Amino acid sequence: MTDEQYLAWLKNPAAVRMVLIEAQVNVAGAEVTRYIASREYVTGPSDTPANTVYRAVAKGGLAFTEQVSLTGEAALSGGDIELDNGDGALDSWLGDVWRNRRIRAWRGDPAWPRADFRLVFDGIVDDVGSSSRETVNLVLRDKMQRLNTPISEAKLGGTSTNKDAVLPIPFGECHNVSPLLTNPATLEYGFLGAVESVFEVRTNGKPVPVDAGAPGRFKMQINPLASTVTCSVQGDNGAGYAPRIAPLVRRIATAYGKPADRFTDADLDLVNLAAFDAAHQQPVGLYVADRTNQALAIQQLAASVGAQAIMSATGKLRLVQIALPAPGTPVEIGPDQMLANSLRPAERLPVVAAVKIAFDRNYTVQGALTTSIPPEHADLYATEWLTETVVDETVQARYRLTDDPVQIETCLKRRVDANAEARRRLALRSVPRTIYELDGEPELNVLELGAPVVLRDQRWGLAAGAPGVVVMLQRHWMTGRVTVGGLV
Template identity: 30%
Template sequence: MAMAYLVEIDAYVPAAWITGADGVGLLADPGTALATEPRVETLRFSSGLGFMSRPDDRPPNAYYEPRVSVPFNFERLIFTDGTSAGAADTGYGEIELVNPDGELDFLAECGLDGRQVRLLHGDEAGPLADFELVFVGTVTQPEFSWRRVVLPVRDRAEELRKAIQQNVYAGSNQGPAGVEGTADDLKDKGKPLTFGRCRNVPATCVNGSTLVFQIHDGPVAAIPAVYDRGLAMAATTDYPTVAALTAAAFAAGQYATCLAMGLFRLWSRPDGAVTADVDGDATGGVLAGSVAAVIRRIALTRAGLAEADMDRAAFEALEAANPALVGYFQDGGSKAEINDVFDALCASIGAWWCFDRLGRLTVGRLEAPAGEPLATLTPVELLDSGDGLEILPAHDLADGTPVYRVSLDYQRNWSRQDDNDLAGGVADERRAWLAEDLRTVAATDASIRAVHLLAPELTVETLLDDAEAARAEADRLLALHGAARLRLVLPVKCEYARGLDLGNVIAVRIARFGLSGGRLFVVIGMTEEYETGRVTLEVVG
């Protein structure tokens, strides 16, 4: 049985190539009519001698041109090297197509960057339906030489390297009418975003005539407090529409809300900075408050992903592991990208995010490995190039020495104010809170320094809101990073890594480093070389 790789690439193709301007007609499946307008086409290539789908396949009679030289090399890490939370290291690799005849030169005129690529593997004599979908990712700009075309491939995280906020104020207010600001103040400035529970966020005045302020571009769950120079105002009524909010009558020192639009209104002109406590985005009538829930909400409402793009089981598992409230806010001047927001959220609970092989957004949390391993690796499965196994530092800091103390920051003040910013009636306790950006809890185990004299302190900045949740996470991180860990690089044959993915638990049993009886590890990195049939696993345990 001869195996083949199939590559499918979505491409924006100019009309001249679709209509076969040079008489070649490269893009048409046999027997199909050529289009005359530019459109997105699926380009198909194969390894080996080429492949034709069967009449009853979907799509039928589709020809995969024999151009694939190097089917796929791909590397992914759950975390940026040297860290253990948050910052996913985007997967990258390449597919190489042979082009000695120049028939693929047309790709230089196609729009490939940002388009989806799919890699399939199966019996070249079998039906297309029997091919296994190995990977779904994104192509960047192709690289050309005289004899080949190299397609740089990224996982779908590349799609999230865009600003989380695309909406801006129109600047279209007409006196008391409108909540879009004017050409003189807000026009073309971004709208604020609030997810989860955020405290003391700076409010944006969207109509100076009616004293309407905005704290989120969309519906919010609650605005439990509004402050003028640090003094709390009295809440009144929530109104369903902007018109109702604008027409409402109440008293000085009070505020009314339109939660459906992320707005509130004051009756009297404020003396200074206006801030608010907010339970943020409530799309669908539900507050997204945990790390898992906020990432999912952003993915579905801001990143352009659909339910089918989500690893639902993974999100449910992370929610169960840590449902604690977090908060993320950005004002209209922020250009934060979605991937960076996901990193900050995940770093709050020692979690990670990435796209799996099938292009689904997935999440997990780094924990000490436990449970039944998906695979057991011994010297039989491991490939030894002569230098043995590579051992890397296992912890976040320096040389991987276990930490003796974890300091964890939480409950961010999104608008720090000193005494000069505050009204005279603000209580001392409130003043102290407003003067600091963050609160801090710490977990310490001095006994670790009795063994490791150079044991360092780990400092973690989070978006957690609650003190107890922060303390629990600090304790968890100390237990995880205060213990001696082993981080290995394990080269194996492809067949022994089949079915493994990032976050999976495996066992390693070798006659070194205390592993003769077997030990559990978590897969945190994978380098897959489909041409050589080699997979290099990076694991920690």
Template identity: 50%
Template sequence: MTDAEFLVWLDEPSAIRVVLAEVGVFSKGVETTRFLADRHYTTSTTDTPANLAYLGIIRGGISFDESLPLDGQTSLSTGNIEIDNASGERDDWLADVWHNRSIEVFIGDVRWPRSAFRRIFAGTVADIGSRDAGVLNLSLRDKLQRLNTPVSEMVIGGTGTNKDALQPLVFGECFNVSPVLVGTNHEYLFHAGPAESVIEVRDNGVPVLRTDKLSTGRFTLNQSPAGQITASVQGDNVGGYRNTVAGIVQRLATAYGTVEDRFTTNDLDPVNLSAFDTLHPQPVGLYLPDRANVLACCQQLASSVGAQVAMSRNGRLRLLKLALPASGAARVITAADMVAGSFKPARRTTVIAGVRLGYARNWTLQQSLQTGIPAAHRTLYEQEYLERTANDAAVAVTYRLHGEPTRVDTLLLTEADAQAEAARELALWSVPRSVYTFTGFASLLLLELGQALTIVHPRYGMDAGVTGQVIGLSTDWSTRRVGVEVLV
């Protein structure tokens, strides 16, 4: 069924719609799946499994909220499913473990085979609760929650001084990292795994000779060290070297974190990620000498180019970017697509007159090196970031804005890329932006975060149409309505 056919069916008066939920749960010592619905449904004889009954115990609305925050912070999509418990027969469900179990939600017609249903949500259960004595409530989150785990907890091991230190990780290119001494013969580890290259090794800032062992992310000094050993390196090279945001995010999501929570290729949106990689080839670098979080690292990478990590409703990882105009062809929305009286301004953004970005991070600060190195090099080792700034003096005067912008640090490597990103962000936020909200009919239920919309409406100067970007969706599949937030 095409999207157009699906939307027609949603509004078809003769349709007998049913929502199915397949929920994992740990009950009485056994991992199992419970099959729930908002009306009784049984799979057909040709389905797999055949003749499977879904309990018709879902009550109230089935809603999901997702957003693209203007501050660039990661936002987990959330949802809620209410389950009938009027007689108390499911009181024991409160003793089961639902936390971080998978859930998939589907919609279709009660007369359809299960294979014809459309998935409308894939995520995890946050927990179960009870708003009152007659119901149970499942709180839902999208699958980004699975990435909320440590990147790695592997330690050096052995009997050496650094046996309890974490094995460091490098993704992309990093300047002046502090490798870990792992042996008695001046062997150092800079990345726990195959690496791309060692650009330079320094002893108190002075380049020294070494022998590289890239297959294990190590090098050995050709002489005894006199001071602090640092290195500029290109890291992780399993299946190819990656130094872009999309490439490293995919690598982190699928190969790091707790094994059972790692994403597979089925959890990725290949079309979105490939397109993002094409549009954002800027090289980046991330060094992890200490405990770090997979989701936080992915967001740190994405925010370096003004993007955010997000999940589609189908549970696939995407990278989305606040941008006006938004990428892709804009869908035209008119007052006829909205519930009467629901269209209104919600909030306005803060105008800025400058953007200041940090780039080319120095991962090991070294103050007052006295080894005869050039003064320019010594200065580089003393500062954590280089900086680029974009300013608009006219905006500063008009809006009476004073003072230097606060520096926002990125993982970008080059001056040109940092300057371009600063200019892009300044252009976006140096003019007043507004967020408008409205409630849409069933024809808008398939809108997606980040999508471009052109709103044609008799209010707020939009008679001829104004193009914006979807930044919030609150979807209720029971009422077939969707709350929409658009940045213009």
């Protein structure tokens, strides 16, 4: 079935629609797949899976909401499937283990072969519950939940006093970190795994000579005694040293965390990541010295340029930066693409007159250093962040706003990049912005978060069309319709 045929079927009001669901679940210690549908369906002998009955118990929910945050924090995407349990036949399902198991949904026609159904969701079950005596409810989350686990729990081991310490991991270039003492007998310090280079090793801020050790390690030539040992490091190079956001996101998602939950390239939107990398070449650095969460680390990197790591509805990790105008060819959304009178203002964003970006973090703050280093160097080692602030005085006066905004901490390394990012954010937020929502026709299912659109309506000053960017999508699996949130 071609895309054109599928879209024509979606737009046909007489079409019979149904949803097929395949959910993994642990039953009495065994991993099994449950086959669920919104109406009866049995696959044929040549289908995959063959001769399989999908149990017609899905009766509600059957939608998933995707959204991006406009504050740099991770936005929650989720949904719900309501299962008919009026006769109590599903009571035992509440005792099974559904959490963090994969679940997928396909949409199609009861008359179609299984292969013609289209995937509309690939995520995980967050939990199972019951909202009433007659229902069992599956709470859905996107696959980013699989990365809700520490990047690493690898400890040094051995018999030294640091045996229970988690080995630190540098990603990109990290300034003035505290490496772990890995061998007191040989004065060896270092990190988990190989790194690109270690430089500027210091004791109490004063440069000292060192010898190379094992991969990711170095040895002090002189006993530092009670001095604080720090260094700067170009970090993890297991897949080649690339101190940029997209390569580091890919590395953290696929090479760290629990092996069973790690992403593979099949879980990534590689085209999106390549495009993002081409557009965002800024060097970054993130030092992980504890049980930092994978998803949190990824979001910290992405948020450095006002972006967010999200999962598409079909389970691909993407990096999306909210920008106006958004890159790409915009999709026109006018009266023909939405239900009549469905466009409405959903949220007004506050105007800002100044943006303050923190960059080049000093990971070991050292105040009042007494070693023989220049005073300006001592001042730098006593400061955790360098900052760059951009102010629009006209907006500040007009809206009576402060020119001392809340500091936005990033993984950026260079002042020029911090200044450019501050200016980009100020340009986006120094004018009034509105999020409009609308109930879209099936053809708007092609939209992804971050996609450019042009909104047209006779209300709200949109008669001539206004450029926008998609920040929310709620896909309704049964009807094929989609609720769209667009920032204008």
